[in-house]
Amino acid sequence: MAVIYTDHVAAMPIHSKVYESMVPYFKEFYGNPSSIHEDGEKAREALEEARGKVARLIGAQDEEIIFTSCGTESNNLALKGIALAHQAKGKEVIISGIEHFSIMHCANALEKAGFHITRLPVDQYGMVDPDAVERAISPQTILVSVMHSNPEVGTIEPIAEIGRITRAKKVLFHTDAVDSVGNIPVDVNELNVDLLSLAGSTFYGPKGAGALYIRKGVKIQPLLDGGIQERGLRAGTENVPAIVGMGVAADLAREEIPQRMSYLKGLAGRLTEDLPKGIPYIRFLGHPTRRLPGIVSVAVEYIEGEAMLLFMDMEGVRISSGSACISRSLKVSHVMLAMGVDAATAQGSLLFSFGMQNKPEDVDHILQVLPPIVERLRNMSPVYRKAMAKKA
Amino acid sequence: MYTQTVMDHFKNPRNVGVIESADGVGEVGNPVCGDMMTFYIKVKENVIEDVKFQTFGCGAAIAVSSMVSEMAKGKTLEEASQITNKKVAEALEGLPKQKMHCSNLGADALHKAIEDFKMKKEGTAYKPTPKKCYCPFCDVENPNEAEFCTGCGKGLEDEHEHGH
Numbered sequence: 001m002a003v004i005y006t007d008h009v010a011a012m013p014i015h016s017k018v019y020e021s022m023v024p025y026f027k028e029f030y031g032n033p034s035s036i037h038e039d040g041e042k043a044r045e046a047l048e049e050a051r052g053k054v055a056r057l058i059g060a061q062d063e064e065i066i067f068t069s070c071g072t073e074s075n076n077l078a079l080k081g082i083a084l085a086h087q088a089k090g091k092e093v094i095i096s097g098i099e100h101f102s103i104m105h106c107a108n109a110l111e112k113a114g115f116h117i118t119r120l121p122v123d124q125y126g127m128v129d130p131d132a133v134e135r136a137i138s139p140q141t142i143l144v145s146v147m148h149s150n151p152e153v154g155t156i157e158p159i160a161e162i163g164r165i166t167r168a169k170k171v172l173f174h175t176d177a178v179d180s181v182g183n184i185p186v187d188v189n190e191l192n193v194d195l196l197s198l199a200g201s202t203f204y205g206p207k208g209a210g211a212l213y214i215r216k217g218v219k220i221q222p223l224l225d226g227g228i229q230e231r232g233l234r235a236g237t238e239n240v241p242a243i244v245g246m247g248v249a250a251d252l253a254r255e256e257i258p259q260r261m262s263y264l265k266g267l268a269g270r271l272t273e274d275l276p277k278g279i280p281y282i283r284f285l286g287h288p289t290r291r292l293p294g295i296v297s298v299a300v301e302y303i304e305g306e307a308m309l310l311f312m313d314m315e316g317v318r319i320s321s322g323s324a325c326i327s328r329s330l331k332v333s334h335v336m337l338a339m340g341v342d343a344a345t346a347q348g349s350l351l352f353s354f355g356m357q358n359k360p361e362d363v364d365h366i367l368q369v370l371p372p373i374v375e376r377l378r379n380m381s382p383v384y385r386k387a388m389a390k391k392a
Numbered sequence: 393m394y395t396q397t398v399m400d401h402f403k404n405p406r407n408v409g410v411i412e413s414a415d416g417v418g419e420v421g422n423p424v425c426g427d428m429m430t431f432y433i434k435v436k437e438n439v440i441e442d443v444k445f446q447t448f449g450c451g452a453a454i455a456v457s458s459m460v461s462e463m464a465k466g467k468t469l470e471e472a473s474q475i476t477n478k479k480v481a482e483a484l485e486g487l488p489k490q491k492m493h494c495s496n497l498g499a500d501a502l503h504k505a506i507e508d509f510k511m512k513k514e515g516t517a518y519k520p521t522p523k524k525c526y527c528p529f530c531d532v533e534n535p536n537e538a539e540f541c542t543g544c545g546k547g548l549e550d551e552h553e554h555g556h
Contacts, residue, residue: 304426306450310402324426325450325495332426344423380408380454382430382446383423 001316004362008294008355009151009179010320014245015204021248022206025241033238034229043240050247054211057250058177058196059187066212066230067243071178072102074197074212077234078174079106081220082143082195083115086172090140094118096128096157097338098150103176104334107145116140125287126155126339134165141171148177148186148196152322152335152351153286154295156184163192172218178202178210182253183292184261194218200246203253204356209242260356264294267354271296271363278371285341285349294354297322299336299345302384303377308350308370311377315369322349344383395485398455405454407461409444415513418504420497427453427494429501433464435509440464440472445501452487452495459483460498469506475499 025046031039033047048062055062068074083093095107097119107117118136122128128146137144144166149156159175166173174195180186181196182203188196195218199210214220214233226235253260275298276282285297300308305321312319322333324347336346352366378384394402411432421428427449434442443464447457459480464472477496481487487496 302423302448304423304449304453307402307454310451314403323450325452325491342424347423347426380405380446381448382419382428383448385410385446 004317004358004365006352006354006358006362006366007318007320009202009351009353011201011207012204012355013357014206015249015252017252018205018245018249022241022245025244029240033240034227043238046244047238047240050243050250053247053250054198055213057186057254058181058198058213059189060213061216063231064188064213064216066214066233067238068210068212068234069208069239070201070210071100071176071197071199072210074178074199074210075100075102075176076106077212077220077223078176078195078197079103079110079143079145080223081233082172082174082218083110084221085219086142087115090138090142091115092118092138092140092142094120094133094136094141094144096120096122096146098122098126098128098152098155098335099145099147100176100178103145103147120146122338124340125290126150126153126285126335127287127290128157128162130158130161130165133162134169137166137169137171141169143172143174145174145176148175148180148191149184149292150286150335151179151292151295151353152333153297153339154291155287156180156290156292159191159193166194167192179292182250183257183294185257188213188215195220200242200249203249205246205249206242208239209246211246261293263356264354267358267360267363268294268296268352270360271352271366272298274363274367275370278367279374283345285336285339296352296354298350298352299341300348300350300374301345302348302381302387303374304347305349307377308348308373311373312370315365315373317366317369320351320353322351323347393488394451394455397459397483397485398452398487401455401458401484402451405447405458407444407458407465408446410446411442411444414444414505416505416507416509418501418506418508420501420504421449421494423448425494426450427497429453429457429497431457431460431498431501431505433502433505433509435469435513438468438470440467440469443502445498450491450495452491453497455484456480456487456496456498457501460502464502469509473503473506475502 029042031043033044051062051065055065111117120128120132146157148159163173172194175193176197177186178199181198194215196213201207222233224235281301283299305323306325309321322336324332332343332346414432415435416433419430430446432444433440443461445457445461447454463475477499480498
């Protein structure tokens, strides 16, 4: 059976040009970038070339890019590194209620270490109100961190507006742009950010390479102590093949973002338009227009997400869900709860995230196989029976 | 993630449906906590003649309901009362640990249906065996209102709020 992969926020295949660019750095140019002999020099050149490519993708200068192993590490370095370096000024950090676990749990750890964390609410679309950021900032606030876009519901946050406020208030501003960079235009100067996290694996690059943009002049404390790689801010021998791959992926993204956006928007748009025709009692989550192009987040009422996901899997369609039943913590998605989606509805959420390998026929297939699955599960759902009895 | 037996019952659940003139109805869980099951039984001369169920929930919850319905059909009320969540999980050749607490409620729903039948038909309250509570993190059995798991020490307060 043909597989229709629509879980690109979880993982995506790497671009063949990216793959080809990486291969020589496993066997041929395996030198350590810190070595001063010629083999080391070759690896260093490749590393710096990749740094330039990643910097260009987000409008940064080369020396403002610190390579890490993934988005999670970038977020850890941003939150903990800034908190530790600036705690003399104050111990208050502001985040939003819809952040990735790597921000949320970092904030929890800082809280345990004596920092004060403010968690901003979001509206029904998952949007942070810039005025709320302004109100939350106190003289002790050292850092604001709001994600650029949320992969679970697709909403793009008003980062530039928030950045204007933090700049005026002289507070550092970090954005987790892991799901934005390479997928939609991102420019650190237009966004008014001081720190920005990204990961190559979200734009057809390999897993194992991420980066943190740190604006020139911003002090940060490293989390890994060791050698003086990455200007002493991230010790450890660099993952050269993965970083080379991320660089090539960045170059490809810079060229292709407009085409990719319009293609993915077309796929997601048709699914959003046609799904309600075959399935009653569904609602779409996230902002209707300010959203990532390839993401359709939908709550199917009266049934649970994992059961839908398993049946879709049997039809060859790979998707994700915010249901508690598929998370290891058995908790419903905190993003949906923060948006005011009730827990029962969030249980029935499905997340389709399209990528460039998807074809228009994939949408046809989804539209064909999902309605009978929903009908089948609703027919065995006591919640649906009760709801229908109430409506009758 | 799931055993073949679980997947078989999930794909082709036995005895799905509603018995309109049921002799006993039992319901456990709620959609907020993730799983909800409703069991219907038809009883003739102390034997469960027919059983149907409806379930809102994950693959495990649907498979558990289906397995319980098969195990209960044709049994006397006393025999059916002996079906435990643990035996159901064993019949399914195991469930993922994190699913033991939230999805393995089928026997509870069946016992509630039997209790309902006894209350309605005989006017005597059926006394179910004490409910057992398994830690969702490490699967150790705990007292019903335990605040912390005796096995791994994790907080259980939130887990008890699920109403089962």
